[in-house]
Amino acid sequence: MDKAFEPKSYEERWRRHWRDGGYFVAEAPSAKPRFTIMIPPPNVTGKLHIGHALQSTLQDLLTRWQRMRGANALWLPGTDHAGIATQLMVERQLASEGTSRLELGRERFLERMWSWKAEYQTNIRQQLELLGASCDWTRERFTLDEGLNRAVREAFVRLYEDGLIYRADYIVNWSPQLNTAISDLEVEMKTVQGKLYHIAYAVEGSDERIVVATTRPETMLGDTAIAFHPDDDRYQHLLGKAAILPLLGRRLPFVADTGVEKDFGTGLVKVTPFHDPFDFELGRRHNLPAIQVIDRTAKMTEAAGPDFAGLDRFEARKKVVAALGDRGHLVKVEDHTHNVGHSQRGGEAIEPLVSTQWFCDVTSMAQQAHDAVASGELELVPATWVATWNHWLLNIKPWCISRQLWWGHRIPAWYRPDGTFVVARDEAEARAKAGTDDLRQDDDVLDTWFSSALWPFSTLGWPEESPDMATFYPTEVLVTGHDILFFWVARMVMTGYRFTGKSPFKAVHLTGLVRDASGQKMSKTKGNVLDPVDLVDTYGADAVRFTLAILDAPGRDIPLDPERMAGYRAFGNKIWNAARFALTRLEGTDARVQPSLELAGLAAPERWILSRLSQAAAEVDDKLTTFRFDEACHRLYHFFWGELCDQYIELAKPALLGQAPRPRVGDVLLTVLDRALRLLHPVMPFLTEEVWQRLPGHEAIHPETIALAPFPGREPAWENPAVENHMTALLDLVTRVRGLAVELGVKTGAPYRLHLAAEEGALADFVADQLPLIAFQLRTEAIILGPAPDGAARDRVAGIDLGVVVPKRELGPEERARLAAELGEIDEQIRRGEERLGNEAFVAKAPAAVIEGNRKKLAELKERRAQLRSGLGLETSA
RNA sequence: AGGCCCAUAGCUCAGUUGGUUAGAGCGCUACGUUGACAUCGUAGAGGUCAGCGGUUCAAGUCCGCUUGGGCCUACCA
Numbered sequence: 001m002d003k004a005f006e007p008k009s010y011e012e013r014w015r016r017h018w019r020d021g022g023y024f025v026a027e028a029p030s031a032k033p034r035f036t037i038m039i040p041p042p043n044v045t046g047k048l049h050i051g052h053a054l055q056s057t058l059q060d061l062l063t064r065w066q067r068m069r070g071a072n073a074l075w076l077p078g079t080d081h082a083g084i085a086t087q088l089m090v091e092r093q094l095a096s097e098g099t100s101r102l103e104l105g106r107e108r109f110l111e112r113m114w115s116w117k118a119e120y121q122t123n124i125r126q127q128l129e130l131l132g133a134s135c136d137w138t139r140e141r142f143t144l145d146e147g148l149n150r151a152v153r154e155a156f157v158r159l160y161e162d163g164l165i166y167r168a169d170y171i172v173n174w175s176p177q178l179n180t181a182i183s184d185l186e187v188e189m190k191t192v193q194g195k196l197y198h199i200a201y202a203v204e205g206s207d208e209r210i211v212v213a214t215t216r217p218e219t220m221l222g223d224t225a226i227a228f229h230p231d232d233d234r235y236q237h238l239l240g241k242a243a244i245l246p247l248l249g250r251r252l253p254f255v256a257d258t259g260v261e262k263d264f265g266t267g268l269v270k271v272t273p274f275h276d277p278f279d280f281e282l283g284r285r286h287n288l289p290a291i292q293v294i295d296r297t298a299k300m301t302e303a304a305g306p307d308f309a310g311l312d313r314f315e316a317r318k319k320v321v322a323a324l325g326d327r328g329h330l331v332k333v334e335d336h337t338h339n340v341g342h343s344q345r346g347g348e349a350i351e352p353l354v355s356t357q358w359f360c361d362v363t364s365m366a367q368q369a370h371d372a373v374a375s376g377e378l379e380l381v382p383a384t385w386v387a388t389w390n391h392w393l394l395n396i397k398p399w400c401i402s403r404q405l406w407w408g409h410r411i412p413a414w415y416r417p418d419g420t421f422v423v424a425r426d427e428a429e430a431r432a433k434a435g436t437d438d439l440r441q442d443d444d445v446l447d448t449w450f451s452s453a454l455w456p457f458s459t460l461g462w463p464e465e466s467p468d469m470a471t472f473y474p475t476e477v478l479v480t481g482h483d484i485l486f487f488w489v490a491r492m493v494m495t496g497y498r499f500t501g502k503s504p505f506k507a508v509h510l511t512g513l514v515r516d517a518s519g520q521k522m523s524k525t526k527g528n529v530l531d532p533v534d535l536v537d538t539y540g541a542d543a544v545r546f547t548l549a550i551l552d553a554p555g556r557d558i559p560l561d562p563e564r565m566a567g568y569r570a571f572g573n574k575i576w577n578a579a580r581f582a583l584t585r586l587e588g589t590d591a592r593v594q595p596s597l598e599l600a601g602l603a604a605p606e607r608w609i610l611s612r613l614s615q616a617a618a619e620v621d622d623k624l625t626t627f628r629f630d631e632a633c634h635r636l637y638h639f640f641w642g643e644l645c646d647q648y649i650e651l652a653k654p655a656l657l658g659q660a661p662r663p664r665v666g667d668v669l670l671t672v673l674d675r676a677l678r679l680l681h682p683v684m685p686f687l688t689e690e691v692w693q694r695l696p697g698h699e700a701i702h703p704e705t706i707a708l709a710p711f712p713g714r715e716p717a718w719e720n721p722a723v724e725n726h727m728t729a730l731l732d733l734v735t736r737v738r739g740l741a742v743e744l745g746v747k748t749g750a751p752y753r754l755h756l757a758a759e760e761g762a763l764a765d766f767v768a769d770q771l772p773l774i775a776f777q778l779r780t781e782a783i784i785l786g787p788a789p790d791g792a793a794r795d796r797v798a799g800i801d802l803g804v805v806v807p808k809r810e811l812g813p814e815e816r817a818r819l820a821a822e823l824g825e826i827d828e829q830i831r832r833g834e835e836r837l838g839n840e841a842f843v844a845k846a847p848a849a850v851i852e853g854n855r856k857k858l859a860e861l862k863e864r865r866a867q868l869r870s871g872l873g874l875e876t877s878a
Numbered sequence: 879a880g881g882c883c884c885a886u887a888g889c890u891c892a893g894u895u896g897g898u899u900a901g902a903g904c905g906c907u908a909c910g911u912u913g914a915c916a917u918c919g920u921a922g923a924g925g926u927c928a929g930c931g932g933u934u935c936a937a938g939u940c941c942g943c944u945u946g947g948g949c950c951u952a953c954c955a
């Protein structure tokens with residue numbers, strides 16, 4: 001084994017080994033238990049970011065773990081066509097070439113889109129493999145491939161036939177820059193510093209003037225009414241009358257509507273049904289006409305009048321305000337902070353306008369998704385998201401699903417020359433339904449999330465009753481970011497129940513956002529973006545994975561510090577060197593990894609590490625079951641580094657070095673390494689495979705790969721509390737003696753005498769038996785059983801008195817101060833302990849074990865106090 | 879405007895149903911190159927668990943309020 005630990009030397013080799021072995025191809029049908037994870041398909045807009053690396057790591061961890069546990073594990077990979085986002089990328093590319101989508105035409109533009117997709121899909125696949133993702137690439141899907149397109153058409157037709165999808169004129173969020181309608185979720189509210197304009201209108205047939213307040217004066221050109229609250233006494237007399245719209249002179253009837261707030265502004269609202277969602281609804285209630293004054297490119301229309309037609313909406317605002325001022329209609333202008341919807345992708349302010357679009361009524365499906373969580377059929381992890389989930393689903397509104405784009409699933413509706421339409425699965429069905437061949441398919445495409453919503457089953461062949469569908473559906477768990485809880489997760493649950501009668505997964509593990517070391521959001525403009533490919537290059541895939549997994553605490557964002565990653569790369573080095581030591585020492589011996597171990601004849605250290613291993617295995621398994629990746633990784637780290645390396649290997653050295661042979665130490669060490677590596681494999685697949693393949697006897701566990709070796713579990717026969725107690729005492733004792741030696745300034749190798757005295761019993765016998773081992777750990781020969789003489793530095797651990805005697809020992813002032821401080825602390829603890837035990841209520845109500853623990857602790861404290869006082873030369877009576 | 883979350887060591891964070899002396903990584907201090915590993919070892923220092931009040935024999939943990947951050951949802955023009 002190379003002395004240097006270098007992940008690059010083996011990662012690519014094992015990637016190939018796994019691919020060639022076909023180990024990650026799932027079976028259908030299969031007698032094994034099912035374990036399915038669907039990847040949240042990354043957008044084919046570019047490369048994977050660190051958030052993908054986090055989610056992929058966790059998904060792979062779960063998949064590898066379950067595969068080792070004997071499940072028919074499927075992690076199905078794929079990518080999303082990401083309509084708007086990807087089309088934008090390609091349009092930008094075209095712009096840089098001096099051409100455009102419209103110049104190319106739909107067909108040639110889509111060719112460009114597909115070649116873009118091919119390139120980026122390959123990138124994503126390579127990056128996932130780089131991270132060690134154990135995906136089943138034979139089942140890779142793309143949201144725009146033929147099978148998924150079929151599922152989309154089927155779902156659309158069924159929802160249409162059930163009356164849940166419909167075509168209607170409605171006010172939508174229009175993105176003038178993207179030139180398409182978008183859904184409510186794609187609108188981001190931004191707080192902006194604007195102005196509130198107070199405008200005076202004349203009342204028809206009187207000399208009364210009324211004042212309305214608005215943040216968007218340019219929309220007044222499209223006003224068709226003035227509204228106030230029906231209980232507002234100030235304006236009752238206006239009912240039945242009309243105001244005169246300044247600049248255009250149109251009659252605006254007064255209407256009373258409970259939606260108006262009396263307390264805002266003057267209590268009078270100008271009503272622009274074409275350009276405001278509230279006004280749109282109000283207009284419908286009162287049968288008001290809607291006049292379009294802003295077009296789809298955010299320019300004023302002819303209806304805005306000759307002074308304003310053709311102007312950009314914001315220029316028009318200035319000009320309208322100026323005109324109002326000139327004619328004495330502008331009463332006042334106030335600063336006003338308010339929220340304005342902006343296009344998430346385009347960045348510009350949304351222009352609400354009335355448009356003919358396709359909508360999906362999701363109310364009933366949302367109710368089902370709500371109920372699934374309420375009943376426990378579906379679990380959100382962490383559960384803090386339940387309240388948000390419920391609120392959103394119970395207040396849901398129709399989903400605008402049509403987009404005026406080219407890159408996406410074309411809406412399966414065909415129009416006759418007279419404008420009537422049929423909805424069908426394909427053109428042939430449409431012709432049959434329409435009774436004519438003279439049809440034109442709808443130009444629009446569906447919201448990307450419509451196809452994503454079907455992902456858990458469309459990828460398995462739905463609507464066919466395919467073997468994959470029967471074998472792998474429903475899936476086990478979804479791992480994704482909470483930022484797409486509504487965009488995606490909720491919609492998958494809705495369609496899952498609607499089309500399959502089941503929740504598409506049993507649990508959703510929601511990860512936090514990966515941030516930089518100081519908790520800042522990563523962004524290109526801040527320049528703090530960490531690229532997973534660079535990180536793998538620097539630290540190795542295993543360190544990247546381990547870091548991300550150990551930082552995944554529930555409900556929290558993840559501050560990612562490269563220094564921390566360096567620390568887990570060092571953990572890899574530790575594993576490497578522990579194995580190298582074992583292999584070097586055991587070379588030429590007949591030590592082998594043992595599939596099962598006979599305990600008879602093993603000495604205490606061996607029994608101890610096996611007992612610890614059994615518990616570690618059980619705990620790791622348990623933590624993974626509850627998605628506590630952080631705790632599972634912490635346990636693995638401390639078992640391997642703390643218990644196996646720092647303690648057991650040190651305890652094994654006298655035996656391995658031939659100084660004090662013990663039975664089958666080699667077999668135990670290799671077996672423990674084997675199992676520890678198997679426990680670590682789901683999170684550190686490359687290193688564990690590399691090391692495990694070198695362990696003599698590993699073939700008996702699995703002939704080809706650790707990835708298919710069984711995941712170790714608890715071994716009840718290995719657990720031995722008595723041995724653990726004794727060994728814990730021994731290890732504590734060693735630590736305390738070392739501590740005393742440091743305090744006394746004993747240099748390494750300098751002589752000192754250690755006196756040990758324990759009350760008679762099993763522990764005393766054990767310590768007496770283990771004197772050579774203790775001596776080896778402490779690098780001293782001089783251990784004397786019996787009480788220490790006067791002047792020794794003393795301590796007491798687990799009922800054993802220990803005393804260290806060094807030549808010409810002096811208590812320095814620093815040491816004296818430290819001991820005095822400790823004595824003060826102990827006095828305080830004793831006082832609190834006595835107070836607690838003297839409390840009748842405590843003794844009466846606390847559990848017996850707690851009381852007994854307090855008593856024992858108090859006794860130990862008192863002994864320690866006596867020793868400290870003696871060491872400091874104080875009176876020992878207290 | 880509603881709802882949710884967070885505040886624990888110098889930094890970034892764990893801490894399950896309340897229970898003995900609140901943990902980790904990094905950083906810091908002292909010593910160390912002893913035949914796996916200096917990407918290391920040994921031993922340490924460091925915390926009024928944001929503040930105030932309450933429940934309890936017992937509170938980092940449960941309840942209320944305050945302060946300071948963050949997030950989500952939302953048609954007050």
